Amino acid sequence: MQDPSERLLxxxxxxxDIARLGLDLGGVxxxxxxxxxxxxxxxxxxxxxxxxxxxxxxxxxxIAESSLGMRLRRSASLSGQCVAEGRPLRCDDSExxxxxxxxxxxxxxxxxxxxxxxxxxxxxxxxxxxxxAHVAGFDDxxxxxxxxxxxxxxxxxxxxxKYETNELFHQATHDALTGLPNRALFYDRLRHSxxxxxxxxxxxxxxxxxxxxxxxVNDRHGHRxxxxxIREFAQRMKRSSRAGDTVARVGGDEFAVILPRLERxxxxxxxxxxxxxxxxxxxxxxxxxxxxxxxxxxxxxPDDGEELxxxxxxxxxxxxxxxxxxxxxxxxx
Numbered sequence: 650m651q652d653p654s655e656r657l658l659x660x661x662x663x664x665x666d667i668a669r670l671g672l673d674l675g676g677v678x679x680x681x682x683x684x685x686x687x688x689x690x691x692x693x694x695x696x697x698x699x700x701x702x703x704x705x706x707x708x709x710x711x712i713a714e715s716s717l718g719m720r721l722r723r724s725a726s727l728s729g730q731c732v733a734e735g736r737p738l739r740c741d742d743s744e745x746x747x748x749x750x751x752x753x754x755x756x757x758x759x760x761x762x763x764x765x766x767x768x769x770x771x772x773x774x775x776x777x778x779x780x781x782a783h784v785a786g787f788d789d790x791x792x793x794x795x796x797x798x799x800x801x802x803x804x805x806x807x808x809x810x811k812y813e814t815n816e817l818f819h820q821a822t823h824d825a826l827t828g829l830p831n832r833a834l835f836y837d838r839l840r841h842s843x844x845x846x847x848x849x850x851x852x853x854x855x856x857x858x859x860x861x862x863x864x865x866v867n868d869r870h871g872h873r874x875x876x877x878x879i880r881e882f883a884q885r886m887k888r889s890s891r892a893g894d895t896v897a898r899v900g901g902d903e904f905a906v907i908l909p910r911l912e913r914x915x916x917x918x919x920x921x922x923x924x925x926x927x928x929x930x931x932x933x934x935x936x937x938x939x940x941x942x943x944x945x946x947x948x949x950x951p952d953d954g955e956e957l958x959x960x961x962x963x964x965x966x967x968x969x970x971x972x973x974x975x976x977x978x979x980x981x982x
Contacts (some may be wrong), residue, residue, distance in 0.1 A: 653790065653967065656688055660797050667801055673825035674817070675833060677805040683775065685798045686710045689791045691779035692758070696802065697721075697728045698775035699822060706727045707821055707833045712757055715958060718836025725750060727763050728776045735773045737765040737792060741785040763785040765795045769806045769817055770941070777802065781863035824898040826876060827883035835897035835905055836957075840910050842895075843957055846950050853909050854917035854949045856924070857964040858886075859972060860902040861942040874934050881932045882941055889927040904943070905964075917947040944972035 663684045671674045678696040686694035693905035697704040703720040706713065723729030727748050731738045740746045740762050743754035754760070759780045767775040777799045781787060809820040822834040830838065839855065846853045860882060867875035879902070886896045886904060895907040908920055925945055931938040946967025948960045 656790075656794060658800075659684065659688060660794065663798070664861040665802055667805060670805075671675070671825065672809050672820060674805055674809040674820040675707070675822065675824070675831040678802060678821065679710075681700070681798050681802050682708040682710040682713075685777065685779060685795060688794050688798075689779050689787060690781075690812045691786070692782050693780040695780075696775060697778065698767075698818065699723060699732045699773070700818065704732070704776070705837060711780070712759075712964070715717045715789075717833055718838075718840055719838070720840075727762065728778060731766055731776045732762040732773045735766050737763065737796070739763045739787065739792070755777075758782050760784055763787050763792055763795055765792070765799045767799050767806070768803050774817070775808070788857070824883075827880055827898050829883050829887070829904075830895055830897040832897065832899040835895065835899055835907070838895045838897075839957060839961075841908055842907050843950060843960075845909070847868050847955075849975045852911040852949055852951070853907065854911055854920070854947050855960050856906040856908065856917070856921055856945060856947045857947050857961070857968040858906070858924070858943045859968055861944055861972070861975065862906070862940060866939055870934065870937065870939070874937075874939060877934045878932075878939050878941060881939075882928065885923060885927045885941070889924050911949070917949050921947050923946045944975060947969055 663680065666680060667677050668894065670680065676942045682694040682696050691711065693713035695713045696708035698707045699849055702723055704726055706716050706719045709717045721728070727738055727740055730748060740749055743749050743751055743760055760783055761781045762778055762780040764776045766773040767777060778793065779787065779791070806817055808815060822831060823829065823880050842853050863875055863878060866878050867951055883898060890896050890906065897905050899905045900943050908917060911917065925943065928941045928943055931940045946964045946969070948954060948963035948967065950960055953963045954960045
């Protein structure tokens with residue numbers, strides 16, 4: 650077990666790192682999920698927000714990472730009960746606790762957990778949760794750490810949205826720099842799009858885009874130019890998308906697109922080419938031309954896979970093949 654003073658120093662360091670993220674609430678939640686998992690020795694950590702009748706995974710680490718964007722019924726989860734009661738709840742053994750979904754816990758290897766409320770203007774709007782593979786895997790010291798870390802998220806929520814709860818959820822699901830959906834909202838919409846495609850027997854595509862040359866822009870012109878390049882990239886992607894498409898920023902220089910309901914004659918390859926063409930003209934930053942380009946890969950449901958993870962992996966592999974192809978083309982013969 651970590652020394653209490655060492656734990657406290659890491660909480661303070663987290664607070665410093667949060668300050669650097671500014672109004673990026675999604676980034677704050679993801680940072681806290683990663684740090685609290687490490688601080689408690691958990692196998693997974695989640696930030697869930699209460700949206701309508703659901704609890705939605707808006708940040709996740711460890712074994713929960715692949716479940717980002719997942720929705721659970723508030724009425725059937727310990728997290729939902731925590732929101733209703735506004736107080737921390739502990740499950741020491743999922744095999745005997747009637748408040749939890751035993752089958753769901755078994756599926757991920759979860760045996761015990763703690764959930765603490767996230768409060769915004771005295772209202773509980775979500776929870777911070779850690780998971781263990783062992784019976785009674787957490788103690789009072791872990792609960793204290795969770796309380797501290799949930800307070801950091803609550804402070805970020807206050808600064809991100811001082812007055813409107815709707816603005817709070819927008820900050821939690823959108824990238825602060827570009828205004829695009831963030832990784833958590835992308836996963837949420839992809840799960841929904843896949844469910845509709847399976848129900849209606851239609852095709853959808855996932856595009857994975859990695860910006861080419863962002864590091865040289867940062868090195869040569871500074872991070873202000875790099876941020877401007879990211880914003881311009883996002884705007885061009887958005888202008889080239891269609892109504893119903895989801896364009897998201899899922900990482901520093903990584904973007905993704907969901908193309909729902911691909912009609913006959915409308916191929917993912919054609920759409921990917923259109924996105925690539927929109928990036929070709931350089932843009933001007935402080936009277937200097939900055940080039941834009943991206944390596945693009947895609948995967949189509951059900952042709953390339955039927956599961957979310959499989960489609961994302963196929964799109965990722967295709968993107969890296971495209972990037973390697975560009976690198977080989979630049980190499981001298």
